Amino acid sequence: xxxxxxxxxxxxxxxxxxxxFFWARSVLTEDRVRVALAGQLSRALGQPVTVGxxxxxIYPRVTVNLGQVTIGDPARIQVQTLRVGxxxxxxxxxxxxxxxxxLSGAHVELxxxxxxxxxxxTSGSSGSPVEIVSVDAIFLNGVEIVSGGRTIRGDVExxxxxSGAVLKSATLRTEDATIDVTGRLTDLSAPTGEFAxxxxxxxxxxxxxxANDFQAGAGLAASRGAxxxxxxxxxxxxxxxxxxxxxxxxxxxxxxxxxxxxxxxGRITAAAITLEPIRFGVFGGRYDGALTLALGAAPRFRLNAxxxxxxxxxxxxxxxxxxxxxxxxxxxxNLTGSGMVGSSTGTTVGGTARIDIVDxxxxxxxxxxxxxxxxxxxxxxxxxxxASAATGSADEPFARLGATLTIAGGAAATNDLRFESxxxxxxxxxxxxxxxxxxxxxxxxxxxxxxxSQAGRDLIRYTQEQGRVTLxxxxxxxxxxxxxxxxxxxxxxxxxxxxxxxxxxxxxxxGLGGLFRKK
Numbered sequence: 001x002x003x004x005x006x007x008x009x010x011x012x013x014x015x016x017x018x019x020x021f022f023w024a025r026s027v028l029t030e031d032r033v034r035v036a037l038a039g040q041l042s043r044a045l046g047q048p049v050t051v052g053x054x055x056x057x058i059y060p061r062v063t064v065n066l067g068q069v070t071i072g073d074p075a076r077i078q079v080q081t082l083r084v085g086x087x088x089x090x091x092x093x094x095x096x097x098x099x100x101x102x103l104s105g106a107h108v109e110l111x112x113x114x115x116x117x118x119x120x121x122t123s124g125s126s127g128s129p130v131e132i133v134s135v136d137a138i139f140l141n142g143v144e145i146v147s148g149g150r151t152i153r154g155d156v157e158x159x160x161x162x163s164g165a166v167l168k169s170a171t172l173r174t175e176d177a178t179i180d181v182t183g184r185l186t187d188l189s190a191p192t193g194e195f196a197x198x199x200x201x202x203x204x205x206x207x208x209x210x211a212n213d214f215q216a217g218a219g220l221a222a223s224r225g226a227x228x229x230x231x232x233x234x235x236x237x238x239x240x241x242x243x244x245x246x247x248x249x250x251x252x253x254x255x256x257x258x259x260x261x262x263x264x265x266g267r268i269t270a271a272a273i274t275l276e277p278i279r280f281g282v283f284g285g286r287y288d289g290a291l292t293l294a295l296g297a298a299p300r301f302r303l304n305a306x307x308x309x310x311x312x313x314x315x316x317x318x319x320x321x322x323x324x325x326x327x328x329x330x331x332x333x334n335l336t337g338s339g340m341v342g343s344s345t346g347t348t349v350g351g352t353a354r355i356d357i358v359d360x361x362x363x364x365x366x367x368x369x370x371x372x373x374x375x376x377x378x379x380x381x382x383x384x385x386x387a388s389a390a391t392g393s394a395d396e397p398f399a400r401l402g403a404t405l406t407i408a409g410g411a412a413a414t415n416d417l418r419f420e421s422x423x424x425x426x427x428x429x430x431x432x433x434x435x436x437x438x439x440x441x442x443x444x445x446x447x448x449x450x451x452x453s454q455a456g457r458d459l460i461r462y463t464q465e466q467g468r469v470t471l472x473x474x475x476x477x478x479x480x481x482x483x484x485x486x487x488x489x490x491x492x493x494x495x496x497x498x499x500x501x502x503x504x505x506x507x508x509x510x511g512l513g514g515l516f517r518k519k
Contacts, residue, residue: 033129037066037084040132047113048073062086064096064130072113080105084132095131101138110147110213135160147213150174150206163187167195177201185243194244202249202262204293211268212295243268252280257318259287271295278305283318285310285329303335303351312357316479321436324479327360327401335407349407349434356402363480366394367445368423370484371471397421410434417441423448428475436479445473445486 034054041049052068064084071077085100140156154172158165165188170181179202183195245266252259264278276290289305310329316322335351396419403417411431419426428443447469477483 033064034066036129037064037132041071044132045071047071050075076109076111076113078107079103095133097133099132099135101135103138103140104142106140106143108143108145110145110210138165145172145210147210150209152210163189164193174203174206177203183245191241191243194246196246197248199249200251202247202252204252204254205299208273208293208295208299211273241268241270247275247278257282264291282307283311283314300338301336303333305333307331307333307355312360316436319435321479324363324436325357325360327357327398329355329357331355348410350409351407353405353407353412354403355405356400357398358400360398360401362396362398362401362419362482364394365396365475365482365484367396367419367421367426367473367484369394370473370486371424371445371447371469407434411438417443423451426473428473430475432479439475439477439479439482441475443473444470446470 031054034051037054038049038051048071050068050070051066053066055065055067057063057065062085064086066082066084067080069079069082081102081104083100083102083104084096085102086096086098136159138156138158138160140154140158143154143156145152145154152172152174154170156170157168159168161184164185167181167183167185172179172181177199179197179199181195181197183193185191185193187193245268247262247264247266249262250260252262260281262278262280264275264280266273266275266278272292272294274290274292276292277288278291279286279288281287286308287305288308289303291305292302294300294302308330312329313323313326315329316325331354333351333353335349335353337349337351339348398419398421400420401418403412403414405412405414407413411433413431415429417426417428417430419428425446425448426443427446428441430439430441430443432439432441449468452468471486474485475482476485
């Protein structure tokens with residue numbers, strides 16, 4: 001008796017899966033099921049969906065396999081295999097509930113077509129052989145996302161949640177980086193949510209391009225009217241995008257600029273990616289403030305931040321004038337521009353900046369040497385450093401170099417440039433090309449108390465201001481080869497003015513002395 005029962009149990013275990021297999025094959029692989037599922041997906045997405053083939057398996061759960069799935073016209077999304085794992089008990093009523101969708105070989109081209117997500121039209125019509133009722137999880141294995149010739153590959157796990165979805169995990173890979181993304185979209189029809197992005201290397205230009213392509217042509221759209229959204233429904237209305245994002249990267253690139261230890265909070269809208277606050281290392285220093293990257297055909301940006309301890313040797317090398325200036329820069333910038341931000345070429349920038357550079361050297365400036373060469377021909381100018389200054393290095397060290405800048409048309413204009421060193425003080429105004437190709441500054445060079453005290457009596461008498469030798473000077477040329485000229489004509493005029501003042505003071509003194517002379 002026991003033996004018969006065991007044989008019966010074994011036979012049942014063999015027959016039931018076999019029967020389930022044939023049932024699944026006969027019910028779920030009919031051509032009308034394939035057409036019905038394609039129609040339901042089309043109504044749900046507001047885009048035409050085609051399904052090339054259909055098959056079914058029963059292990060480890062009953063699964064409908066859809067092959068050669070395309071979405072859009074032209075097809076922007078192509079899936080080699082879409083596996084729909086379904087609850088067996090619901091399938092007995094020809095309903096797909098608590099489904100798990102596994103997409104293999106998915107290929108997505110941006111910009112996306114204007115989906116009508118969130119319309120609620122996910123079920124089939126009455127009499128449909130199968131209805132998609134609910135989806136619990138979506139897995140994309142080896143998905144490719146293509147934008148502007150660039151490809152991101154990755155694996156993604158999504159859990160639908162109300163009118164939105166939870167991005168449980170996404171590991172995306174480019175040619176030179178791996179990016180991990182998690183977060184939640186609370187509304188798919190008008191993309192709204194929060195995401196966290198972590199990467200070893202993050203290409204901000206590529207992030208901008210993908211965001212721009214994602215939102216182009218509406219991307220995701222809400223359907224008009226209260227009825228179900230269909231392929232032939234009224235045109236979709238573009239809806240705003242408002243996605244918060246936190247960024248963290250060991251290294252990031254922005255155009256040709258390399259940024260270290262980037263961390264910040266941002267927001268992606270239909271108009272721009274705004275990162276505020278954002279902090280990163282640049283040229284050995286720090287950037288702390290805001291960065292806005294505008295979406296659109298022409299890249300635009302805005303920088304508003306405090307800079308600290310920036311290595312000017314590295315910065316000037318990046319700008320195309322290596323070695324022209326050293327020191328450590330701090331200051332504040334408020335700049336807008338177009339082109340590839342951070343690029344040494346092809347960028348138009350405008351705005352204001354306040355900069356102060358300490359403990360540096362201006363290569364080939366030769367201020368002291370120029371002063372000495374002009375004045376050393378006078379027999380009454382025994383400046384101690386004259387010989388060495390005239391024949392030595394033209395590089396000019398400084399303790400502080402500061403200016404308030406107005407930037408436009410590829411040049412920076414200033415009215416308050418101040419150059420301070422142990423030997424002299426330069427105050428000047430004028431313009432400097434940002435690429436260092438042209439300098440046009442005019443001002444005054446004032447020798448230090450030490451050098452002024454060593455100057456000849458006549459030179460001090462006729463060029464002094466506040467007791468120091470003061471000479472008019474211009475700086476022209478390029479950043480690599482600046483030219484300093486002492487304006488001899490202005491120097492002569494100053495001498496005449498000072499001589500006139502001296503004679504007037506003598507006359508006044510003699511005149512007053514006569515009034516009080518004893519008779």
